[in-house]
Amino acid sequence: MSAPIKPLGNFRYVAHKRRTKEDRRFIAGAGRYVADLALPGMLHVALVASPYPFARIVSIDAKAALAMPGVRAVLTGAELAQATEPLMSGLDIPKVRRYPLAIGLVRYVGEWVAAVVAETRALAEDAAELVEVEYEPLTPVVDPEAALAPEAPIVHPDHGSNVLFRRKFVWGPVEADFAAAEHRLSFRARWNRSSTVPIETFGVVGAWNPALQLLDIWASIQMPKYPDQLARALRLPGNAVRVHFDVDVGGSYGVKRGIKHTILVGYLAMRLGSPVRLIEDRLENMRGGDAQGPDRIFDMAVAFDGSGIIRSLKIRVLDDVGAHAGRSPLQLGKPIGAIVGPYRIGSVEYEAISVTTNKTPQEAVRGFGQAPANFALETAIDRVARHLGMDRIELRRLNLIRHEEFPYIIPSGSTYDSGDYHAVLDKVLAASGYADLLRRRDAARAAGGLAGIGIACCLEPSGGNSAFEPLFNPKNETTTWMEGCGIKIDLNGTITVSMGTSTSGQGHETLAATVVGEVLERDPDIIRVVHSDSLTALPSNSPVGSRMAIMLGGAAAGAANKLKASLTAIAAHNLGLAVDAVEYRGGDVVARHDPARRLGWDKIVEIAHRKFHQLPPGMEPGLQALHVLEVPTGGRLPTADGRVQMYPCYAFEAHVVYAEIDRVTGQVSLRKYVVGHDCGTMINPDIVHGMTYGGIAHGIGAALYERFSYDENGQLLSGSFMDYLMPSSHEVPDILIVDHCTPSPLTVFGQKGSGEAGYLGAPAAVAGAVNDALAPLGLWIANLPMSVGVLGELLATAESGK
Amino acid sequence: MKPANFDYACPRTVDEACRLLAGANGDGKIIAGGQTLVPLLAMRLARPALLIDINRIEALRGIEAHDRVVTVKACTRQADALKSDAIRAQLPLLAKALQFVGHPQTRNRGTVGGSLANADPAAEIGVAALALDCEIVARRPGSERTIPIGAFFQGTMSTALAAEECLTAIRFRASRDAGRIGTSFQEVSIRRSDFALVAAAVQLGLDAGGACRRIAISLGGIGEMPVRVAEEAATSLVGTRLAAADLAKAVAAIRDSLEPRADIHASADYRRRVAGALVERAIAEARDEALAGKG
Amino acid sequence: MSLHDVTLVVNGRRHGAQVPARLTLVDFLRDVLRLTGTHVGCEHGVCGACSILLDGRPVRSCLLLAVQVDGAEIVTVEGLAPEPGTLSVLQDAFWETHALQCGFCTPGMLIAARALLAENPAPSDEEIREAIGGNLCRCTGYKQIVDAIRLAAERLRQSNEAGATEPGGDRVGAD
Numbered sequence A: 001m002s003a004p005i006k007p008l009g010n011f012r013y014v015a016h017k018r019r020t021k022e023d024r025r026f027i028a029g030a031g032r033y034v035a036d037l038a039l040p041g042m043l044h045v046a047l048v049a050s051p052y053p054f055a056r057i058v059s060i061d062a063k064a065a066l067a068m069p070g071v072r073a074v075l076t077g078a079e080l081a082q083a084t085e086p087l088m089s090g091l092d093i094p095k096v097r098r099y100p101l102a103i104g105l106v107r108y109v110g111e112w113v114a115a116v117v118a119e120t121r122a123l124a125e126d127a128a129e130l131v132e133v134e135y136e137p138l139t140p141v142v143d144p145e146a147a148l149a150p151e152a153p154i155v156h157p158d159h160g161s162n163v164l165f166r167r168k169f170v171w172g173p174v175e176a177d178f179a180a181a182e183h184r185l186s187f188r189a190r191w192n193r194s195s196t197v198p199i200e201t202f203g204v205v206g207a208w209n210p211a212l213q214l215l216d217i218w219a220s221i222q223m224p225k226y227p228d229q230l231a232r233a234l235r236l237p238g239n240a241v242r243v244h245f246d247v248d249v250g251g252s253y254g255v256k257r258g259i260k261h262t263i264l265v266g267y268l269a270m271r272l273g274s275p276v277r278l279i280e281d282r283l284e285n286m287r288g289g290d291a292q293g294p295d296r297i298f299d300m301a302v303a304f305d306g307s308g309i310i311r312s313l314k315i316r317v318l319d320d321v322g323a324h325a326g327r328s329p330l331q332l333g334k335p336i337g338a339i340v341g342p343y344r345i346g347s348v349e350y351e352a353i354s355v356t357t358n359k360t361p362q363e364a365v366r367g368f369g370q371a372p373a374n375f376a377l378e379t380a381i382d383r384v385a386r387h388l389g390m391d392r393i394e395l396r397r398l399n400l401i402r403h404e405e406f407p408y409i410i411p412s413g414s415t416y417d418s419g420d421y422h423a424v425l426d427k428v429l430a431a432s433g434y435a436d437l438l439r440r441r442d443a444a445r446a447a448g449g450l451a452g453i454g455i456a457c458c459l460e461p462s463g464g465n466s467a468f469e470p471l472f473n474p475k476n477e478t479t480t481w482m483e484g485c486g487i488k489i490d491l492n493g494t495i496t497v498s499m500g501t502s503t504s505g506q507g508h509e510t511l512a513a514t515v516v517g518e519v520l521e522r523d524p525d526i527i528r529v530v531h532s533d534s535l536t537a538l539p540s541n542s543p544v545g546s547r548m549a550i551m552l553g554g555a556a557a558g559a560a561n562k563l564k565a566s567l568t569a570i571a572a573h574n575l576g577l578a579v580d581a582v583e584y585r586g587g588d589v590v591a592r593h594d595p596a597r598r599l600g601w602d603k604i605v606e607i608a609h610r611k612f613h614q615l616p617p618g619m620e621p622g623l624q625a626l627h628v629l630e631v632p633t634g635g636r637l638p639t640a641d642g643r644v645q646m647y648p649c650y651a652f653e654a655h656v657v658y659a660e661i662d663r664v665t666g667q668v669s670l671r672k673y674v675v676g677h678d679c680g681t682m683i684n685p686d687i688v689h690g691m692t693y694g695g696i697a698h699g700i701g702a703a704l705y706e707r708f709s710y711d712e713n714g715q716l717l718s719g720s721f722m723d724y725l726m727p728s729s730h731e732v733p734d735i736l737i738v739d740h741c742t743p744s745p746l747t748v749f750g751q752k753g754s755g756e757a758g759y760l761g762a763p764a765a766v767a768g769a770v771n772d773a774l775a776p777l778g779l780w781i782a783n784l785p786m787s788v789g790v791l792g793e794l795l796a797t798a799e800s801g802k
Numbered sequence B: 001m002k003p004a005n006f007d008y009a010c011p012r013t014v015d016e017a018c019r020l021l022a023g024a025n026g027d028g029k030i031i032a033g034g035q036t037l038v039p040l041l042a043m044r045l046a047r048p049a050l051l052i053d054i055n056r057i058e059a060l061r062g063i064e065a066h067d068r069v070v071t072v073k074a075c076t077r078q079a080d081a082l083k084s085d086a087i088r089a090q091l092p093l094l095a096k097a098l099q100f101v102g103h104p105q106t107r108n109r110g111t112v113g114g115s116l117a118n119a120d121p122a123a124e125i126g127v128a129a130l131a132l133d134c135e136i137v138a139r140r141p142g143s144e145r146t147i148p149i150g151a152f153f154q155g156t157m158s159t160a161l162a163a164e165e166c167l168t169a170i171r172f173r174a175s176r177d178a179g180r181i182g183t184s185f186q187e188v189s190i191r192r193s194d195f196a197l198v199a200a201a202v203q204l205g206l207d208a209g210g211a212c213r214r215i216a217i218s219l220g221g222i223g224e225m226p227v228r229v230a231e232e233a234a235t236s237l238v239g240t241r242l243a244a245a246d247l248a249k250a251v252a253a254i255r256d257s258l259e260p261r262a263d264i265h266a267s268a269d270y271r272r273r274v275a276g277a278l279v280e281r282a283i284a285e286a287r288d289e290a291l292a293g294k295g
Numbered sequence C: 001m002s003l004h005d006v007t008l009v010v011n012g013r014r015h016g017a018q019v020p021a022r023l024t025l026v027d028f029l030r031d032v033l034r035l036t037g038t039h040v041g042c043e044h045g046v047c048g049a050c051s052i053l054l055d056g057r058p059v060r061s062c063l064l065l066a067v068q069v070d071g072a073e074i075v076t077v078e079g080l081a082p083e084p085g086t087l088s089v090l091q092d093a094f095w096e097t098h099a100l101q102c103g104f105c106t107p108g109m110l111i112a113a114r115a116l117l118a119e120n121p122a123p124s125d126e127e128i129r130e131a132i133g134g135n136l137c138r139c140t141g142y143k144q145i146v147d148a149i150r151l152a153a154e155r156l157r158q159s160n161e162a163g164a165t166e167p168g169g170d171r172v173g174a175d
Helices: A063-067 A077-083 A121-128 A144-148 A174-180 A226-233 A259-272 A282-288 A328-332 A334-338 A370-388 A392-399 A421-431 A434-446 A468-472 A508-520 A548-575 A601-610 A685-705 A762-777 A788-801 B014-023 B037-042 B078-083 B085-090 B092-098 B112-118 B124-131 B231-235 B244-257 B268-291 C025-032 C089-097 C106-119 C125-131 C143-161
Strands: A043-049 A055-061 A071-076 A112-118 A132-137 A163-171 A183-191 A203-209 A214-219 A241-244 A276-279 A296-304 A310-322 A347-356 A450-462 A482-489 A495-499 A528-531 A582-585 A588-591 A594-599 A624-630 A649-661 A668-678 A735-740 B007-009 B028-031 B050-053 B063-066 B069-073 B134-140 B143-148 B153-155 B166-173 B181-188 B198-206 B212-220 C003-010 C013-020 C051-054 C057-060 C073-075
Touching: A043 A121, A043 A259, A043 A282, A055 A112, A063 A071, A063 A121, A071 A077, A071 A121, A071 A259, A077 A259, A112 A121, A112 A259, A144 A310, A144 A347, A163 A328, A174 A296, A174 A310, A174 A347, A183 A370, A203 A259, A214 A226, A214 A259, A226 A241, A226 A259, A259 A276, A296 A370, A310 A328, A310 A370, A328 A334, A328 A347, A328 A468, A334 A370, A334 A450, A334 A468, A370 A392, A370 A450, A370 A762, A392 A421, A392 A450, A421 A649, A421 A668, A421 A735, A434 A450, A434 A649, A450 A762, A482 A548, A495 A508, A495 A548, A508 A528, A508 A548, A548 A582, A548 A588, A548 A594, A548 A601, A548 A624, A649 A762, A668 A685, A668 A762, A685 A735, A685 A762, A685 C143, A762 A788, A788 B268, B014 B028, B014 B050, B014 B134, B014 B166, B028 B037, B063 B085, B069 B085, B069 B112, B078 B085, B078 B092, B078 B112, B085 B092, B092 B124, B092 B181, B092 B198, B112 B124, B112 B166, B124 B181, B124 B198, B124 B212, B181 B268, B198 B268, B212 B231, B212 B268, B231 B244, B244 B268, C013 C025, C025 C051, C051 C106, C057 C106, C089 C106, C089 C143, C106 C125, C106 C143, C125 C143
Parallel strands: A043 A276, A214 A241, A310 A347, A495 A528, A668 A735, B007 B050, B028 B050, C003 C073
Antiparallel strands: A043 A112, A055 A132, A071 A112, A163 A347, A183 A296, A203 A214, A203 A276, A296 A310, A450 A649, A482 A495, A482 A624, A582 A588, A588 A594, A649 A668, B063 B069, B069 B166, B134 B143, B134 B166, B181 B198, B198 B212, C003 C013, C051 C057, C051 C073
């Protein structure tokens, strides 16, 4: 039991409606995306891709391609591998090597085999058709369970198996709890492959300046350690790479980690002495961009009592990462930080298995594995309720961690900072008119329809922390996950804030300006926020893990507080008073006991910049400060049994969805959608709400429409927007968000992260609604997406079984 | 996704377009709305040597209505067809089908003739046309012929048009007894405005006593091309009042006669079942409309 | 391959160029005229990020060839503001409701909305969703976009009563 959280009081700017600064350029069509850049002499890349899921490369003949006018180079994997280091993976798997272009073997349909460089993209594509590649096809492995079998084809033969990672964690007395429980049930749930698929594909422009010995990179990027990994791969000193973070990124939601594209372009730019541009076209993006998402089989077992108390969980998850490791095996690690969800469950066994198959590799996707985990867990809760004949909401109420229990430590070692799950649940039920929804549902059923309500209570761990890295690879002892921010007040008294990473729609400029404005009590609208480049930027780990409100917010507040202290000290010194005898008010400083004695902002600024003789002794001239922040609760390595603090702050969401299903066609209509959301203090409500609506849309896509479908020969069947179907304005209903605020004790304003909001709970909620609708037929579907074809078949078998 | 190279011509008359088409020796492609063709060019699945743009041919624009014959010229934009009073009044089934075609932006360029010439088995305009009394007007250098709609579709994306022929117009004969006509267009697609997984079009006429005099039923998304439901199945409904029991029997027979295809979005079984349900819904809706005298 | 002459008016300004037949209109606007506000998302006519107004109607510019629009009048997102540096009522409404995040689909959304409001000054939410039904967004879930268009319609109706016009001389809702 902890002390009650003190309310943080009224804010001047934080939590108030404010227009997003970034919107101003986008509504005018004045964004600056990577494909908008035109450097003189710029050359264009097109890729030659493998048509086979698994094959030996026998030969590559580029003569005809090179003979075409306008073609400058054709690069193969062999040349690239000589000149560059392989891509890094987080696991200890030295025999699993990955380069931007295939060498020796191609391992998935769409894998890049050669890069053609020409004066225009069209010419590069013309030439790419003339590159002759001879392959010797091999038998592919496409099913992840088949990939585990001893006789399966091995995607990385030197590695010896298809298993990239396998570990069983046991936290608490799982076997004893299962034995002692009154009931047990088990089931399988399948989260099929989808991804967040931004409308802008990945793109990068590279230019090598030999006079400066500097490689300039502009990219549509969202990736920690990108400049560093690039320099290392190209065998350049770290300060020979300059990544321009002021490029606008057209959506990423995790997936734009185009390090392989960038190594390719960087190498070509250096070799050819001209700027080089690679903008994925949509076909390249879907199969060769390596940006697909989790592809998981969950085998779940739950132990519970007749009263509904859930005692223990066993989770076995098999994730098919595709042909290369990438970041994705670690996506099995992050959910450990919320492995019991918002529930009081005493023990957990978690077996995580990451396997390779001959498919496009996965990349980090919004939530980093939490959305599939939440889907599996909420399915378990609903199954327990059905087994006991208990109301799904009552069951949740019984098991949800109570407000008084925070901070709450879960079996896998993470502490949840704060929460009031019951209050949010109550709010969302009230706002959705739950009793009316039940009546509406029952009336629809009485009229012969299929109707259901879905409930999902899920956590959004936020703040970021790469604790899953040492957890999954003890050789990688890393505990730093930082963010920096610099602020200066210039001679004119205007404020400029520097952030050191890119933005893909999260409104970071507005976030930072609001935070700095709050601390310095100055209007955020006239605070400028710039994106530094990687040479001038303070350390950053990019906007991943819903971390920027916490980390950029924290770093900006830290730097702003330093400036506030300097301003106060300068004024106090010039007023002849002690620092504690004066008060900072709106940028001016006044004597506490005599407000007439004051020094205004402009005067203080002038002293700092021009009147060294009036500065307190020992103070640096000028007005600038920086602050670099380690993630709160970070800095500790995992224990031997795999317990570790994952992310610091836990936001909570409770979804209520009402759906109707056409009995014959299997079409699902989402008629009402209400979500209760608690991410502590929202620095900018419109921005937080926007990401929640968008996250729900992503979740609806994953639940009902989106799938990277492969046939048994490893051919991607949904490799364009004609077959990979994303929700339009017709498929996403109007959504009502009900806010609640349980501040975090760990952050300056009580803010938690919210970049993954909605996505982490929507698939579970929609699945819950569909299953509630199917309940009168005795059917259950635990397989996403619940597409029209799949539901139609399920309903037909029920019909014929009658 | 840049197209492979091609030559481009923009004729001003139909005969010139036909001559160019003939002269290209099978390597020429007509572009009308481009909503289907340009993606194929971008993906390099279509690689014509010559693209013949018919968008500037005056004679291919417009909708004419005389004496119950409505002639829709080939390059009539789907958006214009959707707003056309003549189509709404005289070809209500087509008007209904047009509402399901694509999005506002695709309807502003896509053409009625282009949709038919493209012959996608699920395209709504083709399905509706098949249930209507209409013929395709086709020109080749120096001559013109008409192809009844029933003979027009020949296979997946394949029509009776010869390599050097250009579709210039579609002539519809509007039904004579407007008072007792009922129409319905039903479609199941994954998302709104997607291509139909299954589509059903029905036009029927009732006699003064409310019994069915004529009925035409067509289906899309079922086979290689839009299909007109066989006469025997349709005629079994003639003379009945199209009550639930009459429908159930006929629909079961229609459903069992179908041999649909499967793809990643829906199985053959799904299409068969849904086709049955859509036909039933369409007949019921058309019947009710006819009874209300609103046809 | 041969080049073709095209002359066209874009955002009120006349342009002439020689273009290869296979150059799409979106690539022409972006790479030749350097109007990069119109975006490329899929190049096969699905996402709508490339939407522009062609002789007043919204179309997908990735599905048009530059050579096809000789003599046409085109409006892109850069042509929506009444004066350089200002914002139209519609654009300002997008800002007010935060109808965007990454901004990539936004030009297409603005074009679709502009076309809707020119024809229908009091659209229902259903009509708004239909008008943007061919424009995909992965950031916003559409709600704030619908809110913006509804707000813009309301503000335009109010200012229309006072006799205002939108850029291009269109009188919203008149005739």
